[in-house]
Amino acid sequence: MHANMIHTELAAAQLPEEMPDLDWITDPARIDRLSQDFAWFSPVLKRQLDGKRGDIAVRPRTEEEIRRVVASCARTGTPITVRGSGTGNYGQCTPLQGGLILDMSAYSAFCWARGAVGRAQAGIRLAQFDTQAQLAGYELRWMPSTFRSATLGGLFGGGFGGVGSINYGPVAAPGNVLGVRVMSVEPEPQITELRGPDAMQLHHTYGTNGIVLELEVALAPARPWMECIAVFGQFDDALEFANRFSRAPGMVKKEVCFLAAPIPEYMTALAEFLPTQCHAVLLVLAPESEAGMADMVKAHSGHISYRKTAEDIRASNRTLIEFTWNHTTLNALKIDKSLTYIQSSFTPSRNMEQVKALEKLLSGEVMMHLEFLRNKDGDFNCSGLQIVRYRSEERLNEIMAIYRQHGVHINNPHVYVVEDGKQHNLDPQVLEFKRRFDPLGLLNPGKLRVWEQLTK
Ligand SMILES: Cc1cc2nc3c(=O)[nH]c(=O)nc-3n(C[C@H](O)[C@H](O)[C@H](O)COP(=O)(O)OP(=O)(O)OC[C@H]3O[C@@H](n4cnc5c(N)ncnc54)[C@H](O)[C@@H]3O)c2cc1C
Numbered sequence: 215m216h217a218n219m220i221h222t223e224l225a226a227a228q229l230p231e232e233m234p235d236l237d238w239i240t241d242p243a244r245i246d247r248l249s250q251d252f253a254w255f256s257p258v259l260k261r262q263l264d265g266k267r268g269d270i271a272v273r274p275r276t277e278e279e280i281r282r283v284v285a286s287c288a289r290t291g292t293p294i295t296v297r298g299s300g301t302g303n304y305g306q307c308t309p310l311q312g313g314l315i316l317d318m319s320a321y322s323a324f325c326w327a328r329g330a331v332g333r334a335q336a337g338i339r340l341a342q343f344d345t346q347a348q349l350a351g352y353e354l355r356w357m358p359s360t361f362r363s364a365t366l367g368g369l370f371g372g373g374f375g376g377v378g379s380i381n382y383g384p385v386a387a388p389g390n391v392l393g394v395r396v397m398s399v400e401p402e403p404q405i406t407e408l409r410g411p412d413a414m415q416l417h418h419t420y421g422t423n424g425i426v427l428e429l430e431v432a433l434a435p436a437r438p439w440m441e442c443i444a445v446f447g448q449f450d451d452a453l454e455f456a457n458r459f460s461r462a463p464g465m466v467k468k469e470v471c472f473l474a475a476p477i478p479e480y481m482t483a484l485a486e487f488l489p490t491q492c493h494a495v496l497l498v499l500a501p502e503s504e505a506g507m508a509d510m511v512k513a514h515s516g517h518i519s520y521r522k523t524a525e526d527i528r529a530s531n532r533t534l535i536e537f538t539w540n541h542t543t544l545n546a547l548k549i550d551k552s553l554t555y556i557q558s559s560f561t562p563s564r565n566m567e568q569v570k571a572l573e574k575l576l577s578g579e580v581m582m583h584l585e586f587l588r589n590k591d592g593d594f595n596c597s598g599l600q601i602v603r604y605r606s607e608e609r610l611n612e613i614m615a616i617y618r619q620h621g622v623h624i625n626n627p628h629v630y631v632v633e634d635g636k637q638h639n640l641d642p643q644v645l646e647f648k649r650r651f652d653p654l655g656l657l658n659p660g661k662l663r664v665w666e667q668l669t670k
Pocket residue numbers: 251252295296297298299300301302303306307318336337357358359360363364365366367368369370371372373374375376377419420421422424425426427538539540541544658
């Protein structure tokens with residue numbers, strides 16, 4: 215074992231002696247679990263991250279507890295990996311160099327909702343945040359399909375957006391996140407409030423450049439959303455409907471998810487609503503838009519096979535949201551463990567043409583799952599979370615290369631370094647914030663290439 219690793223392990227082991235009043239987790243099986251996320255969706259990451267784990271975990275309840283732990287780690291040079299609920303897909307909360315797992319799940323109070331703005335501690339679950347916002351007549355602007363367990367800090371640190379992004383774009387769109395309260399990792403931790411673009415320098419950086427304590431976000435007016443499934447016999451009909459409905463300005467919607475055959479067959483819990491070989495569009499929409507939506511489905515030779523009102527959804531606690539975004543992949547993986555996925559972003563002006571060309575070329579091997587949304591600049595577009603029949607790493611890379619050749623952008627989900635995924639054009643300011651909030655390089659080491667290269 216490397217001398218540094220031994221030092222880290224020893225320093226981590228001494229933390230509970232120094233602060234016995236904190237909620238420590240030392241049980242090896244629990245630490246193993248807390249060291250993992252959903253990187254196992256990728257056979258590549260599964261192999262690369264195998265055996266990577268923290269040495270100890272802590273579940274602080276107050277800002278003062280976080281401050282004491284962080285100060286001690288800074289004094290002893292112990293790495294810190296921040297964790298929300300561990301639903302990330304890229305090994306974001308898997309410690310590469312051991313050390314402490316800072317589990318934020320008990321730091322989860324809802325602070326306030328004032329008009330269309332809400333603020334909470336980072337460890338709050340998104341479902342809990344949404345429930346609180348609803349009491350004030352508002353709701354979250356984006357719900358990842360993991361909303362029941364994922365935290366607000368985790369969505370900001372490692373997520374993209376989700377249901378609602380068709381109206382408000384991704385989390386990264388200016389105006390969505392208004393401010394963050396950040397703690398630095400130093401022997402005397404500093405606390406700073408960052409607003410607007412400054413706050414966004416900590417978005418999707420995997421907890422490498424500051425510990426987010428609180429987030430303030432803009433909210434949307436709450437609505438009694440209903441859920442429907444439209445099914446079609448032809449790929450093109452389903453695709454054209456999803457595209458037209460997404461853009462229809464008079465129809466209010468929150469989610470449009472396109473699942474080409476044979477993906478619906480993996481959604482076994484919905485089997486009675488999904489005819490064999492169908493192409494399905496899963497919808498979350500406002501009740502006043504139902505009639506217009508139904509007319510549009512008919513015009514594209516489809517029919518509605520499933521319809522639930524907001525009251526039905528509340529009473530059953532069952533939502534189509536948990537069949538969209540990466541829950542589609544999860545549902546498919548439950549049936550066939552040999553599958554994996556890719557993430558792609560089409561070109562707004564010719565996305566339909568690109569989707570059809572790639573479907574023609576790769577159907578059978580790559581199954582088309584699209585999420586309709588508005589991008590950061592407000593353009594309507596679709597993003598792919600295509601399911602792939604995995605053959606080899608080489609073939610997976612070939613498939614992504616074919617997508618790129620068609621002008622489609624790939625956000626590779628088979629990598630764990632910040633810059634290799636969505637953040638390929640990393641803003642140089644991220645490094646400035648790293649210097650400011652983590653001058654010792656202790657936060658999630660090994661994940662931010664620009665820092666690793668600087669300190670090599
Ligand atoms: C089945 C499935 C479906 C998914 N669907 C979606 C989706 O619809 N949309 C989407 O965007 N994502 C989706 N994801 C990815 C993931 O669920 C989300 O990004 C989620 O919001 C992460 O929250 P978490 O609390 O689990 O974060 P974690 O996985 O615990 O953490 C994510 C990253 O943020 C960092 N972090 C966490 N808290 C803090 C903090 N307080 N300060 C600094 N850094 C912090 C961590 O270090 C880590 O790098 C999905 C994943 C799965 C497995």
